[in-house]
Amino acid sequence: MQDTRRRLVCNFSRVQSVFDDCLAHAQMKLSDAGVDAYVDGAQVICKMGRGEEPVLVFLEEMPLVAAQVGEEIIAEVVEFTRKLARTPNSKAIPPFLQSLAAAARHLESHQLFREYLQLVWQTMERTSPKVHGIDSMYTSECLPDFLKSAPFLLGQLSLGGLKNWVDYGIKGYPNDPERQRDYFLLQSADSRAVLQRERHGTLLTDHERQLDLYLRGLWSNEAVFLPYSLAFDQLRKPAPYLDDNGIHLPDVYDDFPPSPTCGKISGINRYRALLAHVSAHRRWTSPIMADNFSPFQRISIEVFEDSRVEWLAMQEYPGLREQWQALHPMPQEVEHEKGVSYIRHRLAMLSRALLDPGHGYTHPSILKYIAQFNALMAAGNTDTKAMIDLGIHFISESRLRSDSSAKVYFDDTEIDYRDDNRLMWRFFEDGDEEVYEARPRKAQPEEQGDEAKMPPRLYPEWDYLAKHYNPDWVSLYEHLHPGGDAAYIDQLLAKHSALAKKLKKIIDMLKPQQKVRVRYQEEGSELDLDVAIRSLIDFKSGAQPDSRINMSHKNDGRSIAVSLLLDLSASLGDVPEGCTQSKLELSQEAVSLLAWAVEQMGDPFAIGGFHSDTRHEVRYLHFKGYKEQWGDEVKARLAAMDAGFSTRMGAALRHAGHYLGHQQADKKLLLVLTDGEPADIDSQDPRHLIEDAKIAVRELDQQGIYTYCINLDPKADAYVADIFGKHYAVIDNIQRLPERLPQLFMALTK
Numbered sequence: 001m002q003d004t005r006r007r008l009v010c011n012f013s014r015v016q017s018v019f020d021d022c023l024a025h026a027q028m029k030l031s032d033a034g035v036d037a038y039v040d041g042a043q044v045i046c047k048m049g050r051g052e053e054p055v056l057v058f059l060e061e062m063p064l065v066a067a068q069v070g071e072e073i074i075a076e077v078v079e080f081t082r083k084l085a086r087t088p089n090s091k092a093i094p095p096f097l098q099s100l101a102a103a104a105r106h107l108e109s110h111q112l113f114r115e116y117l118q119l120v121w122q123t124m125e126r127t128s129p130k131v132h133g134i135d136s137m138y139t140s141e142c143l144p145d146f147l148k149s150a151p152f153l154l155g156q157l158s159l160g161g162l163k164n165w166v167d168y169g170i171k172g173y174p175n176d177p178e179r180q181r182d183y184f185l186l187q188s189a190d191s192r193a194v195l196q197r198e199r200h201g202t203l204l205t206d207h208e209r210q211l212d213l214y215l216r217g218l219w220s221n222e223a224v225f226l227p228y229s230l231a232f233d234q235l236r237k238p239a240p241y242l243d244d245n246g247i248h249l250p251d252v253y254d255d256f257p258p259s260p261t262c263g264k265i266s267g268i269n270r271y272r273a274l275l276a277h278v279s280a281h282r283r284w285t286s287p288i289m290a291d292n293f294s295p296f297q298r299i300s301i302e303v304f305e306d307s308r309v310e311w312l313a314m315q316e317y318p319g320l321r322e323q324w325q326a327l328h329p330m331p332q333e334v335e336h337e338k339g340v341s342y343i344r345h346r347l348a349m350l351s352r353a354l355l356d357p358g359h360g361y362t363h364p365s366i367l368k369y370i371a372q373f374n375a376l377m378a379a380g381n382t383d384t385k386a387m388i389d390l391g392i393h394f395i396s397e398s399r400l401r402s403d404s405s406a407k408v409y410f411d412d413t414e415i416d417y418r419d420d421n422r423l424m425w426r427f428f429e430d431g432d433e434e435v436y437e438a439r440p441r442k443a444q445p446e447e448q449g450d451e452a453k454m455p456p457r458l459y460p461e462w463d464y465l466a467k468h469y470n471p472d473w474v475s476l477y478e479h480l481h482p483g484g485d486a487a488y489i490d491q492l493l494a495k496h497s498a499l500a501k502k503l504k505k506i507i508d509m510l511k512p513q514q515k516v517r518v519r520y521q522e523e524g525s526e527l528d529l530d531v532a533i534r535s536l537i538d539f540k541s542g543a544q545p546d547s548r549i550n551m552s553h554k555n556d557g558r559s560i561a562v563s564l565l566l567d568l569s570a571s572l573g574d575v576p577e578g579c580t581q582s583k584l585e586l587s588q589e590a591v592s593l594l595a596w597a598v599e600q601m602g603d604p605f606a607i608g609g610f611h612s613d614t615r616h617e618v619r620y621l622h623f624k625g626y627k628e629q630w631g632d633e634v635k636a637r638l639a640a641m642d643a644g645f646s647t648r649m650g651a652a653l654r655h656a657g658h659y660l661g662h663q664q665a666d667k668k669l670l671l672v673l674t675d676g677e678p679a680d681i682d683s684q685d686p687r688h689l690i691e692d693a694k695i696a697v698r699e700l701d702q703q704g705i706y707t708y709c710i711n712l713d714p715k716a717d718a719y720v721a722d723i724f725g726k727h728y729a730v731i732d733n734i735q736r737l738p739e740r741l742p743q744l745f746m747a748l749t750k
Contacts, residue, residue, distance in 0.1 A: 008039055008042055008043055008046070009043065009046075010042075010043070010046040010055060012046070012052035012055065014052055014056065014613065014614070014616065014617060015046070015052055015055050015056060015059070017617065018056070018059065018456070018475070018477060018616065018617055019059065021455070021456050021477045022059040022060060022063070022456060023035070023039070024455060025063050025455030025456055026038045026039075026062075026063040028063075028455055029063040029064070029066065029067040029455075030063060030066055030067065030071055031071065033071065034066055034071035034074065037071065037074040037075060038062055038063065038066070038074055040078075041058065041062065041074050041075070041077070041078040042055055042058055042059055044078050044081075044082065045058050045078065045081060048081075048082070048085045048090075048093075050085060050090055050093055053094045053616075054081070054093045054094050054097055056475075056616040057094055057097040057098050057616070058077075058081075058097050060456060060458065060472075060475045060616065061097060061098065061100050061101045061458075061472065062074060062077065062100070063455075064101045064104065064105075064458070064472075065077070065100045065101055065103075065104040065113075068104040068105060068108060069104050069107070069108065069109060069110045069113045070110045072110070073104075073110060073113060076114070076117070077097075077100065077117075080096075080117050080120075080121075081093055081096070081097065083121075084096065084124075087124070087128075088128075088137050088138065088139040089124055089128070089139050089140050089143055091139065091144060092124070092140070092143045092144045092147055095144050095147035095148050096120060096147050098147070098148075098151075098470075098472070098473070099147050099148075099150040099151050101458065101471070101472045102150070102151030102154055102155070102471045102472060103116050103150065103151070103154055105205075106154040106155060106205050107154070107159060107227065107251070108205070108225070108226065108227055109226050109227050109228060109248075109251075111228060112159055112227060112228060112229055112251065115159060115229060116159060119159075119162070119163055119166065120143075120146075120147070123140075123142070123143060123146055123166055123170070124140050124143045126170050127140040127141070127142040127143060127146075127170060127180070128140040141177055141180075141181055142169075142177070142180050142181055142183075142184045145181050145184040145185045146166065146169075146184040148185070148470075149184060149185060149186050149466075150162075151470070151471045151472075152186070152466075152468045152469070152471075153165065153186075153195070155205075155471075156195060156199055157195070157198050157199060157203075158201065158203060158229065158251045158252035159229040159251060160229050160230060160251075160252065161198035161199065161200070161252070162198075164194075164198050165191075165194050165195060165198050168190075168194045169183040169184055169191065169194075172190065185466070186466060186468075187466075200252075200254055201252040201253055201254040201255070201267050202252065202253050202254075202255075202266065202267025202268050202270075202271065203251065203252050204225060204227045204249065204250070204251050204252065204253075204271070205227070205251070207268055207271065208225055210268065211225065211268075211271055211272070211275060212225075214272055214275060215275060215279065218276075218279075218317065219275075219276075219279040219282075219283070221279060221282060221283075223242075223246050223247045224245065224246030224247070225246060225247055225249060226245060226246045226247065226248045226249070227248075227249060227250065227251035228248055228249070228250060228251065229250070229251050230250055230251075230252075239416075239418075239419065239420040240274055240278070240416075240417075240418070240419045240420070241419045241420045241421075241422050241423075242278050242281065242282065242419055242422070242423050243422065243423060247275070247278055249271065249274060249275075252267070253267035253268075253270040253271055254267060255267055256270055256326065256327060265323060265326050265327060269323060270327065270417065272323075273320070273323045273324060273327055273417045274417045274418075274419075276313060276317070276320055277306070277309070277310065277313075277324075277417055277418055277419065278419050279313075280309035280310060280312065280313040281309050281419065281421070281423070281424070283309075283312075284308070284309045284312055284383075284384075285305060285309060285384050285423075285424055286383060286384045286385070287384075287423065287424060287425065287426045288301075288384055288385065288388065288424065288425065288426065289425075289426050289427075289428070290425035290426060290427050291427060291428045293388075293392070296343065296395050296399070296403065297391060297392050297395055298391075298425070299343075299347060300347060300391035300392070300394050300395040301387055301388055301390075301391030301392070302391075302421045302424065303347050303350055303351045303354075303391070304354075304373065304387040304390045304391050304394075305384055305387045305391075305421070305424060306351065306418055306421070307351060307354035307355060307373065308373075308377065308382060308384075308386075308387055310324060310355065311354075311377050321355070324355060324417070325355060325356050327415075327416070327417045328351070328352055328355055328356070328415055328417075329348060329352070329412040329413065329414065329415065330352055330356075330359075330412065331345055331348045331349045331352065331411070331412040331413065332412070333349070333361060333362065333363065334409075336400075336402070337409075338402070339402060339405055339407060340402060340405060340407050340408070340409050341402055341403050341404065341405040341406075341407060341408045341409065342400070342402070342403070342409045343399075343400075343403040343408075344408060344409065344410060344413040345409045345411070345412075345413055346363070346366075346398060347413075348412060348413040348415070349361055349363065349366055350366050350369065350370075350394070351415065353366055353367075353370050354370060354373055363398075365394060365397050365398040366398075368397075369390060369393075369394045372390060373390060376390070384424070456475045456476060456477050457475075457476045457478070457655065458472040458473075458474065458475055458476075459472075459473070459474045459476060459650075459651040459654050459655070460472065460473055460474075461473040461474050461615070461650060461651070461692050462650070462691055462692040462695040462696075463688075464687065464688065464691035464692075465685075473615055474615045474618055474648065474650070474651040475615065475616050475617065475618065476618040476619075476620055476651050476652070476655055477617065477618070477619055477620065478619075478620040478621070478622065478655070479619070479620075479621060479622070480621070480622050480637070481609065481621040481622060481623050481637040481640060481641070482637070482640050483633065483636035483637050483639075483640055484636050484637070484639035484640030485636065485639050486632040486633075486635035486636040486639060487639075488635075488639040489588070489592050489635035489636075489638055489639050490635065492588060492589045492592050492593075493592055493593065493596060495589070496589065496593055496738055499593065499738065499739055517551050517552075518551060518552045519531065519548075519551045520546075520548040520551075521548055521550045521551055521552055522547055522548050522550065523550055524550030524551045524552040525550075525551070525552045526550065526551060526552075527549060527550060527551075528549055528550055528551040531546060531548065531549050531551075532549040534546065535547070535549050559665045559666035559667065560603045560604075560665055560666070560667045560668075560669060560749050561603065561604040561605075561626065561660060561663035561664075561665035561667070561668050561669070562598060562603055562604070562605045562606070562668075562669045562670075562671065562745070562749070563605075563606045563607075563608065563656050563657075563659065563660045563668075563669070563670045563671070564591065564594065564595075564605070564606070564607045564608070564671045564673065565608055565609070565610065565652060565653070565656045565670060565671065565672045565673070566587065566591065566607065566608065566609035566610070566623075566641075566673050567609075567610065567611075567647055567649070567672070567673060567674035567675060567676070568609040568610060568611045568621070568641070568642070568643050568644070569611050569612075569643060569644070569645060569646055569647040569675075569676065570611075570643055570644050570645060570646070571583070571643070571675055571676050572584045572587065572643035572675055573643040573644075574675075576712075576734050579734060579735055581735075583675050583712055583734060584641065584642075584643050586734055586735065586737045586738065587641070587673060587737065588638060588639070588641055589737070589738040590673075590737040590738040590740075590741040590742075591607065591638060591673070591741070592635070592638060593738050593741065593742050594741050594742045594745055595607065595624065595630055595634070595638075596630060597742045597745065597746070598745070599629070599630035601749075603749070604626045604627075604663055604665065605624065605626065606622075606624055606625055606626045606656075606659065606660070607622075607623035607624040607634075607638070608620055608621065608622055608623060608652075608655075608656055609621045609623060609641070610647075610648075610649075610651075610652035610655075611643070611644055611645040611646065611647070612645055612646045612647065612648035612651075612652075612680050613645045613646065613680075613681070614680060614681060614682040615648065615680070615682060618648050618651045618652065619645075620652060620655050620656075622637075623637045623638055623641075624637070626659070626663060646679055646680040646681055647674065647676060647677070647678050647679055647680070647689075648678060648679075648680045648683075648689060649672075649674070649678040649689065649692075649693040649696070649723075650678065650689065650692035650693045650695070650696040651696075653670070653672070653693060653696040653697065653700065653707070654696050654699065654700075656670055657670060657696075657699070657700040657703065657705050660705055661703050661704075661705060667706065667749070668704060668705045668706065669705075669706050669708065669748060669749065670700060670705055670706065670707045670708070671708055671709075671710065671744075671745065671748075672707065672708070672709045672710065672724075673710050673712075673741070674709065674710075674711055674712070674713075675711070675712040675713050676713050676716075677689075677690060677713070677716075677719045677720075678690055678692070678693045678723075690719055690722055690723060693723045694722055694723045697723055697724055697725075706727070706748075707724060707727060708724070708727045708728065708729075708744075708748060709723070709724045709727065709728040709729070710728070710729055710731060710740075710741060710744060711728060711729070711730045711731070712730075712731055712734050712737065713730070714730070714732055716728075716730045717730060729744060
């Protein structure tokens with residue numbers, strides 16, 4: 001692959017600082033052609049002259065979007081952004097790009113994603129002020145607000161529901177821009193009421209895991225679910241279908257109203273009924289050539305084949321009959337109107353009669369072919385080809401002259417839980433029937449270095465004013481901290497040798513003293529005599545001896561994993577009043593002593609640091625991993641510790657908690673060493689990042705992770721309790737930090 005790094009010509013320093021990481025992420029997710037389109041798209045957006053924000057958001061979000069809905073979407077997004085830049089609404093470009101990852105994640109389909117782009121454009125046009133019916137140069141004040149709310153709304157509504165919600169906001173306040181803005185920001189009672197009204201039905205994205213388990217458990221197969229919306233194509237609504245890419249099904253199902261034979265069918269059960277029918281086709285249907293049959297013959301054959309696979313499925317799972325009967329329409333025998341085609345009605349009656357023994361129909365052809373079908377199925381060994389004769393003969397015997405009429409009777413003929421049977425047919429020539437939605441296959445990435453295998457991670461951030469998360473809002477990049485001179489840390493430890501001796505005595509008392517035998521080990525520290533003698537007796541008597549004749553020992557009473565998170569913001573380089581050392585130097589001494597002490601205790605222990613330069617670049621630097629020993633490599637990284645930039649704490653807490661949560665320990669402790677409140681240069685509201693950090697601590701607590709803050713700011717009482725509750729300590733005398741930090745750790749882990 002050619003070196004795409006040289007192709008991005010962009011003078012924004014922040015873009016250049018994160019481009020290599022974003023490129024590595026794209027190379028892991030996309031094919032070579034996709035990576036080229038990705039870099040070309042970033043170049044186009046950079047040249048639009050709209051600042052660094054759109055470029056950064058595009059670089060962060062687009063690999064996830066393209067991997068989810070297809071690489072061809074990259075060019076479409078770039079072209080859409082270019083069109084948006086030509087309008088007075090260029091300020092909406094960053095929130096538009098920011099919403100794409102959430103849209104791709106919830107919609108999961110290229111077609112639905114295109115419809116989302118269309119909805120964004122229509123919203124812009126309909127909310128832009130016009131003068132005498134002509135588009136003016138005024139911007140749409142509501143478009144950025146809508147795009148900021150879109151990720152949250154997509155998590156609550158189907159795409160059709162979102163369209164209805166937008167329609168109400170536009171039509172409800174055509175001459176009141178302020179109230180319209182409140183509506184799109186979800187701050188008015190009307191917007192929340194309409195949101196609640198449109199939250200009907202069962203969203204596919206909320207139940208994919210359950211449906212996947214249903215397929216695996218009952219049908220022993222799996223498939224990709226590709227949703228489509230029923231809200232946009234009103235004239236020719238799409239039907240479910242199965243192709244090589246997966247199962248295409250509606251993005252939302254409402255509960256099915258009660259029938260005389262069955263109660264209300266929930267949305268999730270409608271999905272299950274659809275998947276059961278499709279899975280039956282996958283198991284028992286064999287493709288046949290379509291060119292040998294007329295259109296009427298084909299739809300008749302399809303009815304018999306649908307009934308055949310359902311008959312076989314009901315032999316295995318009898319409970320399916322009740323659900324399918326409830327979802328299948330029950331056409332009534334009606335008098336034929338002259339000049340109207342009743343072929344769909346006749347086939348729907350046949351389908352219902354084949355499924356429902358108590359159908360009550362009197363049509364002679366229907367009764368004749370029900371008997372033939374049942375006799376054929378009772379004889380066994382049927383296949384798809386056996387349905388051909390039934391289908392052809394039924395359509396020949398029952399056909400009427402009016403069947404070719406353009407006026408068709410449609411009442412009670414739509415069976416919406418069945419697919420369109422497109423994989424049942426094969427064609428000699430390409431035709432309209434086989435124009436399938438293409439889904440590109442991801443090429444395998446080339447072997448890359450360790451640094452390139454650490455893609456940026458996107459984390460949500462809590463918006464306390466809107467009372468919801470901004471999804472995929474913060475981009476966090478992680479790397480190993482570069483090394484320095486390990487001897488410097490040894491000098492710091494020697495400086496505090498007296499303190500180390502005192503800590504050693506405390507450590508010896510805290511260490512678990514009681515040893516417990518772990519028996520029945522194939523490899524161990526010593527022989528388990530009882531088991532060994534029993535195995536020897538078995539061997540002598542001709543029985544199979546137990547090979548687990550060894551045992552080992554473990555300490556009982558302590559199971560703790562610890563993560564130390566260091567705030568490496570620029571203020572750490574300050575020298576406090578009355579001190580000769582900077583906060584950074586004192587932190588190095590304290591962390592070195594703490595790491596030495598934890599190593600003596602034997603607890604799994606990790607050290608990480610963070611700083612931020614806006615939400616687009618939070619750097620997380622690894623000093624020590626849980627499985628790394630306290631040695632020269634770790635000391636060298638601590639010796640090179642440096643300070644810079646700002647303190648976006650929420651994302652760093654979530655990331656440290658992500659690694660700590662995977663440790664096998666009874667108690668998990670996250671220690672945070674900081675010297676100030678959360679802040680960043682792109683956050684104007686001082687409460688914003690404090691509230692986000694507070695929510696992050698609450699999330700960790702729900703995961704069973706105990707968070708404790710050691711704060712070096714004398715004014716910390718004004719904000720630290722808001723974030724950590726009572727779990728914090730403020731060290732007023734910073735010179736005592738090397739002594740206090742290990743002592744606090746030991747007090748917390750007794």
